[in-house]
Amino acid sequence: MSSTSMTDWMSSIDKDTNVIDMSIPGTHDSGAYNITAFPSNWIKTQTLNLKQQLEAGIRFLDIRLGWDSAAKIMKVYHGEGRKATYCNLDFYAAGRDNTVLGICANFLRDHPGETILMSLKEELSSSDFDSNVRSIITNTTSLWYRKESFPTLGEAKGFIILIRRWNWPQHYDNFGIDMSPELWNKAKGNPKVFNNSMVQDDFDAKGNETGQSAKTAKWWSIQNTLQLALSKPLGSRFILNFLSATKWTKLLDPKDFAVGSNNDGMLFRTQNWLNSYKGRYRLGVIALDFVGASGTQDLIPLIVGRNAKPDWTLSDLPSPQDYTPSKVFSYQFLGSLVLFFRSADTGRIIWRISQDGSSWPPSAQIIDAALTDQSLNAVSFQGTLYLFWKNKNASTDTTKNTIHFSTLIDNGTITNSSNWTPPSLINSADTTSNSLCTIVHQRKLHIFFNANDQTGRILHTMSEDGSTWPPAKPIDALGPTTHSIVSTLFRGEVWIFWRGQDNLMHYGHSSDLDHWICGKVTGDPQLGSSMGVCVSDGLIYLFFRAPSSLSGGQYTKISYTSSSDGQMWSKASTLIDDVKTENGLDSIEFMRSGGKLVKYVFVVSEPSASDQPHYIKYVSDVSV
Structure with a gap:
């Protein structure tokens, strides 16, 4: 399938399907594509911009944020704390179409049968992050699906489903799916299980810690989560499977893990795995780095193609x-x-x-x-x-x-x-x-x-x-x-x-x-x-x-x-x-x-x- 056919792929799915029962392609650190800081190869995770990602079929966006108090604007960053690097992309500014929310709003306007799952994470910490991000979401409330449980596709069409990955000083009703750090970081195991969710985020490629090479370890984590997704009954939990990783000690940057050499990258391995498992089944969200890399153009259609058709x-x-x-x-x-x-x-x-x-x-x-x-x-x-x-x-x-x-x-x-x-x-x-x-x-x-x-x-x-x-x-x-x-x-x-x-x-x-x-x-x-x-x-x-x-x-x-x-x-x-x-x-x-x-x-x-x-x-x- 071409990127053209992927632009409206959700329109063919039964509207009564819950999004946790779907196979959804996504991106990791979705905004890290226009990197000018050095060393860019350790920061950059994508080559397609947000508009191109959505048009290619991506429906889960991993957005990492920080509040710039001097410019008084919410920006997209990659890297936590002092390592946080500005990605030359802003989250929201009234009247601007080249921000994250401007791009998403235009896409949903042109493709009202689609929905976007968006994970918002506090990457650059500040005392006023929570109040400012809540203010932006409240001021753009018509864009968001903010309930605390995952909706059906029919309920979410035309909206951004909010997944909250920042701590808040107090509980606010209907402010997204809770995947805050206090839940995420406390959860043990690979994958982590918390709040009706199962997340594989083996970002440092530990695998099952049995002496495997870094790429083999990361693939073990991915494949194990794919197999668990197949075994779990529909309606059981939200599954998020990150294909991304870095390994400083082995000098393996994000592109080394995603693309690699001789088809040993996570994109190629996942594409081959999907080709070997024919049929229609739920995989959850699969978050990719360097989506659309040469030789892996079939990966998004393969993920989308796993969505179950209605029974006859x-x-x-x-x-x-x-x-x-x-x-x-x-x-x-x-x-x-x-x-x-x-x-x-x-x-x-x-x-x-x-x-x-x-x-x-x-x-x-x-x-x-x-x-x-x-x-x-x-x-x-x-x-x-x-x-x-x-x-x-x-x-x-x-x-x-x-x-x-x-x-x-x-x-x-x-x-x-x-x-x-x-x-x-x-x-x-x-x-x-x-x-x-x-x-x-x-x-x-x-x-x-x-x-x-x-x-x-x-x-x-x-x-x-x-x-x-x-x-x-x-x-x-x-x-x-x-x-x-x-x-x-x-x-x-x-x-x-x-x-x-x-x-x-x-x-x-x-x-x-x-x-x-x-x-x-x-x-x-x-x-x-x-x-x-x-x-x-x-x-x-x-x-x-x-x-x-x-x-x-x-x-x-x-x-x-x-x-x-x-x-x-x-x-x-x-x-x-x-x-x-x-x-x-x-x-x-x-x-x-x-x-x-x-x-x-x-x-x-x-x-x-x-x-x-x-x-x-x-x-x-x-x-x-």
Whole structure:
């Protein structure tokens, strides 16, 4: 993943996740990057400035402070007491954007789905430090999450979570997470455990003190804490694991420990460890020195990638008697989840309605006049529900490969007894495609489908009133495609996804449908003949058939990938394994009663034997 995709990575995490249950990249001595004092190699810990760190995905900042009584300003220092060195960075000054709080405030303004954990430590001691730092925080109170326990991500989005690492003369309610020196320094062991927190800060590389070399000792401390993080149950404690160290007696400065030589630095070792432990799990905060060093660019995405995805619940939707489902399409209309599917026996279109997304009526409604080979799509336009399909009739019928549509008659409510208008023909849409998609954009109803000339071109027609359609025209920028086409709206643009002739996923997006930006879904996941798309929590989700190792590489797995910008995509994750389906796959975000948004993926599961029935499975993202 690039730094671009890391800029908004928290937006993809379930908002109900507590920050102590996350894997979060951070930096140690985050402000020590612009060092002019001598010897700078013992003071400098970063090469990226604060803005660059945040844009690279860093979400924990370790800020060391001191009050300059002459200048009457709070400054950033590195080194305690007389060794404290000014880092040419100020903590706060009203109206200045180049301070720590100015940089963080601007970042959170531009990325409101993110949060920053900030540890504030008194590095240069003074009698009036406490009163001055409290005054600054109080005067910038809209920036801070100051409660005394760690919040969920949803509670903290847009805020700086205050972690207090300075002593105070008296207790003040709601002034951050208490990690004051009296707790920190009293705690024994490696890592230290105190106040519901576990902290590895083996800054002088003692390790387990068994005669190890300095770097081996420091790595022992890091790896031991990583293993403890894996073993602790979620919700148990906040974990903070510093990769930083120095060793004066061995002439090893911060960069020697972080980067080292021959890949023996802590950044390389941690990156290799993460590559060897696949999966999604909580690691806590991992605080880095010299983040982004050459050869370790994958470290931040590896940490972020460990954050657990929401659980999915698999359910069976009993098929109505006498109907064998094949193609499936879902749509939300008038507060109900409407599921359309094709009867494989007759080609008729069946529809079922659920008011809550979990209970389904025992019977299904037949749309008598609709016959289809495969393609189904529905959309609401000007208050009316439209159903589109590729027509199926006798081989001699001249309308066999055309697209037809019907509209729902009674629009005030939707029930199994609702009626549909007689089918209407779209003369301009001649297709051999098993896939078509629709979208409403700029008050027009648009249809995209394959050409009937076997070129794989994607054609487009649109209507301003839902009844008259101009001749369809090819979109030269899109395609060629062999089968699947799906569409969605994302950030005010129309997005089209299709399976290319290279069997990979491609996309094109446009705001005016004349000028298209196209590309491949990164990671190049191979897919079968079906895919679904939906937008949820500011992300595009793509669901698709993929080869499964359980079936010797056959396309019996449903996987998904997601993106916050449509350019960089997450590594594909398995949703369902060992399910046989050819064309029955669709996805939707449905709002349940109470305003809870849930993602659904519907799959037509085909039997392993010819005498067994098809049935519909659906997977719901219940934790969203």
